[in-house]
Amino acid sequence: MTATEPLLSLRGVxxxxxxxxxxxxxDFDVRPSEVHAxxxxxxxxxxxxxxxxxxxxxxxxGEMWLDSESLSPRSVGEAQAAGISTVYxxxxxxxxxxxAQNLLLGREPRRFGLTDxxxxxxxxxxxxxxxxxxxxxSRPLSQFSVAIQQLVAIARGxxxxxxxxxxxxxxxxxxxxxxxxxxxxxxxxxADGLGIIFVTHFLDQVYxxxxxxxxxxxxxxxxxFNTAALPRAKLIQHxxxxxxxxTTAGHAPQTTLAGTxxxxxxxxxxxxxxxxxxxxxxxxxxxxxxxxxxLGSGRTEVCRALFGLDTLSxxxxxxxxxxxxxxSPRGAIANSIALCPEDRKTNGIIGDLSVRENIAIALQAxxxxxxxxxxxxxxxxxxxxxxxxxIATPDMEKPVRLLSGGxxxxxxxxxxxxxxxxxxxxxxxxxGIDIGAHTEILRLIQQLCDRGMALxxxxxxxxxxxxxxxxxxxxxxxxxxxxxxxxxxxxxxxLQAIAS
Amino acid sequence: xxGLRRMFAALKRHGALWPLTALGxxxxxxxxxxxGFFAFTVQDGRLFSGFIDILNRCAPVALIAIGMxxxxxTGGIDLSVGAVMAIAxxxxxxxxxxxxxxxxxxxxxxxxxxxxxxxxxxxxxxGLGIQPIVAxxxxxxxxxxxxQLLNDGQIITFQNEAxxxxxxxxxxxxxxPIWLVLFILAAMLFLTRGTAxxxxxxxxxxxxxxxxxxxxxxxxxxxxxxxxxGICAALAGLVATADIQGADANNVGLWIELDAILAVVIGxxxxxxxxxxxxxxxxxxxxxxxxxxxxxxxxxxxxxNLVIKSVVIIGVLLLQSSVAQAQLASLRERxxx
Numbered sequence: 001m002t003a004t005e006p007l008l009s010l011r012g013v014x015x016x017x018x019x020x021x022x023x024x025x026x027d028f029d030v031r032p033s034e035v036h037a038x039x040x041x042x043x044x045x046x047x048x049x050x051x052x053x054x055x056x057x058x059x060x061x062g063e064m065w066l067d068s069e070s071l072s073p074r075s076v077g078e079a080q081a082a083g084i085s086t087v088y089x090x091x092x093x094x095x096x097x098x099x100a101q102n103l104l105l106g107r108e109p110r111r112f113g114l115t116d117x118x119x120x121x122x123x124x125x126x127x128x129x130x131x132x133x134x135x136x137x138s139r140p141l142s143q144f145s146v147a148i149q150q151l152v153a154i155a156r157g158x159x160x161x162x163x164x165x166x167x168x169x170x171x172x173x174x175x176x177x178x179x180x181x182x183x184x185x186x187x188x189x190x191a192d193g194l195g196i197i198f199v200t201h202f203l204d205q206v207y208x209x210x211x212x213x214x215x216x217x218x219x220x221x222x223x224x225f226n227t228a229a230l231p232r233a234k235l236i237q238h239x240x241x242x243x244x245x246x247t248t249a250g251h252a253p254q255t256t257l258a259g260t261x262x263x264x265x266x267x268x269x270x271x272x273x274x275x276x277x278x279x280x281x282x283x284x285x286x287x288x289x290x291x292x293x294x295l296g297s298g299r300t301e302v303c304r305a306l307f308g309l310d311t312l313s314x315x316x317x318x319x320x321x322x323x324x325x326x327x328s329p330r331g332a333i334a335n336s337i338a339l340c341p342e343d344r345k346t347n348g349i350i351g352d353l354s355v356r357e358n359i360a361i362a363l364q365a366x367x368x369x370x371x372x373x374x375x376x377x378x379x380x381x382x383x384x385x386x387x388x389x390x391i392a393t394p395d396m397e398k399p400v401r402l403l404s405g406g407x408x409x410x411x412x413x414x415x416x417x418x419x420x421x422x423x424x425x426x427x428x429x430x431x432g433i434d435i436g437a438h439t440e441i442l443r444l445i446q447q448l449c450d451r452g453m454a455l456x457x458x459x460x461x462x463x464x465x466x467x468x469x470x471x472x473x474x475x476x477x478x479x480x481x482x483x484x485x486x487x488x489x490x491x492x493x494x495l496q497a498i499a500s
Numbered sequence: 501x502x503g504l505r506r507m508f509a510a511l512k513r514h515g516a517l518w519p520l521t522a523l524g525x526x527x528x529x530x531x532x533x534x535x536g537f538f539a540f541t542v543q544d545g546r547l548f549s550g551f552i553d554i555l556n557r558c559a560p561v562a563l564i565a566i567g568m569x570x571x572x573x574t575g576g577i578d579l580s581v582g583a584v585m586a587i588a589x590x591x592x593x594x595x596x597x598x599x600x601x602x603x604x605x606x607x608x609x610x611x612x613x614x615x616x617x618x619x620x621x622x623x624x625x626x627g628l629g630i631q632p633i634v635a636x637x638x639x640x641x642x643x644x645x646x647x648q649l650l651n652d653g654q655i656i657t658f659q660n661e662a663x664x665x666x667x668x669x670x671x672x673x674x675x676x677p678i679w680l681v682l683f684i685l686a687a688m689l690f691l692t693r694g695t696a697x698x699x700x701x702x703x704x705x706x707x708x709x710x711x712x713x714x715x716x717x718x719x720x721x722x723x724x725x726x727x728x729x730g731i732c733a734a735l736a737g738l739v740a741t742a743d744i745q746g747a748d749a750n751n752v753g754l755w756i757e758l759d760a761i762l763a764v765v766i767g768x769x770x771x772x773x774x775x776x777x778x779x780x781x782x783x784x785x786x787x788x789x790x791x792x793x794x795x796x797x798x799x800x801x802x803x804x805n806l807v808i809k810s811v812v813i814i815g816v817l818l819l820q821s822s823v824a825q826a827q828l829a830s831l832r833e834r835x836x837x
Contacts, residue, residue: 309713333715347713352706352774357699364696365715372696415714 007032007195008053008071008084008164013062015048022048024219025062030164030195035186037210037227038199041239041295041460044216046199050166053197054086055079067163085157086166093153095142100124102141103156131155131185147178151185158189165189166197171205183209201296203232217241233499236294240462240495264454265337265423267306269315275301276478278315281471283423283454288445290469291458292494298478299458300342303427306456307339308332319422333366338416342427342458344405348412351401355393356382358400358411363418385414390440406437413444424448426457430464442468462491474498515768518819519783522766522812526790533798547673550793558789559677560585560736564756565763565781566681566688567732570725572764575705575773576625576632578729581760583643584617585737585753590650592738593747596658603662611734617643618730622723640757647749657746667742677739681782684732688778698776701725705773759788766816787816 006029015023023045030036040046051057053064055073064071066082073079076086093102100121101108109119117138124137131151141149150170157165167186171179186196186209198210206213206227213230215222215238222238265283270276276298283289291299304310306317308326316323319335326332332339341347350358360378367373373381382396389410393403400411409429416424426445430438445468448455459465465472472489474482474497482497511517530537530550537550564581571578592610595601601609617639624635669676692698703711704721712718733753740752765771766787767780791812795805818824 307713329713330715330717339713341713346707347709350703350707350710350714353699353703357703361699361703361711361716362714364699365717367696369696369700372694 005068006030007067009065010049010053011063013049013052013064014060015052015057016060021219023052023059026216026219026221028214028221029224030197031212032163032193032195033190034211035190035196035198035209037206037213038197038216039201039206039213039235039239040216044239045219046216047168048219049216050086050168050197050199053079053164054084054166080162083161083163084166085162085164086168087150087153087157087170088168093141093149093156095149096140098138099128099135099141099144099152100137102152103127103137105156127155128152130188132181145178147174147181150174150178151182154182154185158194162194164195164197166199168199169201170198171200171202179205201294203235203294206235207232215239233496236499237495239294240460240498263318264320265306265456266318266321267315268318270302270305270312270317271314272301272305272310273313275310276305279305279473279475279480280315281456281473281480281483283456285422285452285454286449287470288449288455288457288468290465290472290489291456291475292462292465292472293475293498295460297475297498299475300427301478302475303339303341303425303456303458306332306423306425307337309339330365333362333419333421336419336422337425338362338419338421338423339425340409340412340416340427340429342431344408344412349400349408352399354397355386355391355400355403355411356396359385359396359414359418362415366419381418382414385411385418389414389444409437409441413441417448421453423454423456426455428458428460430459430461462494465489465494466491514780515777515820516780516783518816519766519768519780519787522816522819523783523787523790526787526794526812530790530794530797533794537797542673545673546670552674552678554786554789554793555678555681556675557793558785559681560740560753561756561759561763561788562681562782562785563684563732563736563739564729564760565767565785566684566778567725567729568757568760569764569767569769569776569778569781570688570692570701571632571729572761572769572771573701573705573773573776574722574725575708576722576725577761577771578618578621578636578726578733579633579757580617580621580636580639580643581729581733581736582753582756583640583647584614584730584733585740585756586644586647586747586749587617587650588614588734588737589741589747589752590647590656590749592663592741593656593658594650596660596663597656603660606663607666607738610738611731614730614732614734614737615727616730618727618733619723621730622726625726626719626722644749647747651747651749655746655748659745664742664745667739667744677743680735680739684735685778685782688728692778697721697724702774702776706775759785762813763788766813768820788813 008030010026010028012025012027013023014025026045026049028049038046038049048057052059055075055078058074066084071082073082073084094105103124104120109116109123121137128135128137133148133151135144135148141152154165170182174182190196200206210227212224213227213235214224215235217239263282264285267279267281270279279302281289291302293299301310305312308328308331311327317326318324324335326335326337350361353361356378359382360373364373379396385391386393386396391407391410391414393407400408403411429441442464445455445457457468466489469489472484472494473480474484474494476498481500484493484497508517511520540547540549542548568578568581588610591613592606595606595609621636621639624630624638625632666676666680671679692701700711700716700721703714703716704718708718737753741747763784764781766784767777769776769781791809795808800808
């Protein structure tokens with residue numbers, strides 16, 4: 001591709017949230033007639049970049065130009081007026097209105113001050129022709145499949161004289177055939193001169209569609225590459241922040257415990273309908289099993305299945321050699337399995353409740369509501385946890401939502417350690433927390449292993465996985481593609497398995 | 501002085517300061533309009549006072565507000581309480597007229613009818629995933645229909661002193677409904693605060709998904725609070741039925757769900773769920789009843805009643821809202837500089 005004048009350019013764009021630099025002086029260009037993939041793991045800054053671009057969240061610093069004109073949208077509406085249209089993963093149209101109404105909302109053709117329905121439907125049909133959609137535009141949007149709704153959302157975006165089209169995970173809810181239709185349309189839009197920003201975690205699709213790739217990590221831009229010149233393995237290295245070094249060092253020698261007793265947790269051929277396929281892993285007491293893989297590879301789904309949040313459609317879970325049927329978190333807890341979930345805010349903390357209550361609640365739930373833990377015991381429990389984990393809080397009666405992310409994570413860890421589980425699942429325990437808390441949580445993982453707990457830990461950071469894992473299970477597309485043991489556990493080894 | 505300040509701080513921390521202030525102001529208005537209103541006199545072993553009268557009249561709303569607090573704390577709502585009152589009243593009246601069952605058993609059956617109605621609400625919400633406002637709306641409509649069918653479209657009247665006692669009886673100088681409110685309040689405080697149930701209810705309301713992850717039986721908790729709300733509503737229905745010695749399916753407890761929800765909200769419980777206070781909900785019911793009495797006593801024409809009531813309630817809610825308080829604080833700062 002020849003170097004043309006960029007359609008959209010960002011220079012030194014910075015965005016800070018309390019305690020986090022979400023975008024650290026990022027430069028970013030989109031040329032006309034290109035599909036530009038924006039990649040990175042969770043927390044890399046993709047969503048923040050899009051929010052800054054679409055006016056949902058104004059930038060702190062830096063410059064943006066669209067078509068050589070300075071751009072500072074203060075709302076999504078302003079960004080749209082300037083020519084930046086966004087289509088989100090969840091279709092945000094009005095499902096109870098007709099397709100035509102959705103397409104022309106806010107600029108309906110009028111006749112004597114009333115909506116001219118005939119002309120509106122005709123215009124809508126005309127618009128959709130470009131998308132090879134021949135549907136009854138007078139029917140409510142909700143009657144059509146998600147794929148068609150997505151296309152209508154894109155049609156609406158493009159119809160508003162867009163210059164830049166931002167697609168945030170547009171294919172997450174589409175099947176293969178629908179993805180093809182969408183890609184055909186995107187290619188023809190590209191041919192019309194549109195600049196398309198494409199955010200996804202499906203790398204196959206990136207290689208199928210995009211012209212250039214920009215990788216973000218921890219709020220920083222790693223680089224912009226021509227897709228054709230960037231091998232997949234190299235791309236994954238950029239995303240995970242690790243370069244192949246051709247060495248095998250780095251793995252702390254772990255004493256092998258095999259053969260001594262039944263596994264604390266054994267998973268055999270676990271499948272969940274529409275999710276993970278054929279996962280098998282074994283964790284002995286005192287072992288930490290790392291779950292590696294890119295975003296969307298099925299790491300979280302494995303944890304969900306083991307904790308009874310999703311029900312197995314095939315395969316079995318054994319505790320100490322005995323098969324257990326786990327169909328709910330309560331069932332998992334009864335079998336001494338605990339989970340620190342990935343999404344702390346929705347599934348972890350109970351924000352309005354105090355630090356003390358948040359720590360005591362799992363133990364209380366296991367005892368049953370009719371056997372309350374005396375307040376004095378709760379205070380001792382919380383006091384000990386606050387001291388041991390160095391939870392920064394003025395007092396234990398403070399609502400937990402007022403604590404920082406790292407301290408909230410420690411509260412949830414304390415909650416689970418209070419029930420002294422045999423198996424502890426940690427889903428991304430170090431995400432979104434500051435570096436100090438990060439180190440403490442890694443040290444804690446080691447201590448828990450020493451105390452004889454079996455741990456399953458997911459992480460996007462190879463260095464972490466190598467540091468604590470006795471075994472690493474590598475996942476891709478909801479399948480288990482490799483199990484690394486002993487000296488094979490190196491950052492190189494994991495990376496090669498992911499990229500293979 | 502210091503102790504007083506500490507008491508104020510404690511009241512404020514528990515969210516009790518503004519509801520109590522409002523109650524005090526309303527009582528002050530009553531006192532100005534009618535200086536002898538609160539005077540206590542004893543007659544025939546019975547205590548008489550305007551104060552007792554307010555307590556007695558607010559009993560049905562207070563009983564329902566206690567159950568409603570728990571429902572609202574889980575993030576739900578129960579619109580069917582008035583209809584459940586009608587069902588319980590109809591069940592009891594028909595049994596009194598048509599059977600020789602002992603009164604205590606009739607009361608028990610009436611309460612069971614309320615429990616069944618509450619569990620039906622809970623099943624629709626938990627089992628079928630219907631939104632609470634819609635699920636209980638069904639019983640709001642259907643419940644009165646059931647009560648009318650039970651009564652065969654009539655108002656069933658009866659003469660039964662033992663049953664009438666729960667509505668008009670006097671125990672140790674005080675009307676029976678007041679004792680019932682105190683008993684239910686104490687029982688529910690014990691049930692929810694003496695155990696971990698209250699903590700679970702607040703956890704479910706504050707974050708249902710995280711509660712499930714922590715191993716709390718979210719569905720059972722929700723089912724339980726609607727059951728409790730049903731029992732509370734049934735008891736209120738029995739009191740109202742005993743009071744007039746008749747079961748009026750059309751009018752008993754009409755619109756009472758709104759007063760009960762209002763009492764809970766005045767007591768500071770958020771309709772989003774989470775923290776709740778049973779005592780403050782009862783104080784909320786007291787405020788509503790005191791307001792009714794104050795308007796009547798102050799000689800304002802009755803046509804102004806509803807408007808005045810709304811204005812006062814908006815005032816109480818504004819005082820409690822953190823947004824309004826922040827704005828007041830900044831205004832005070834600007835004025836003082």
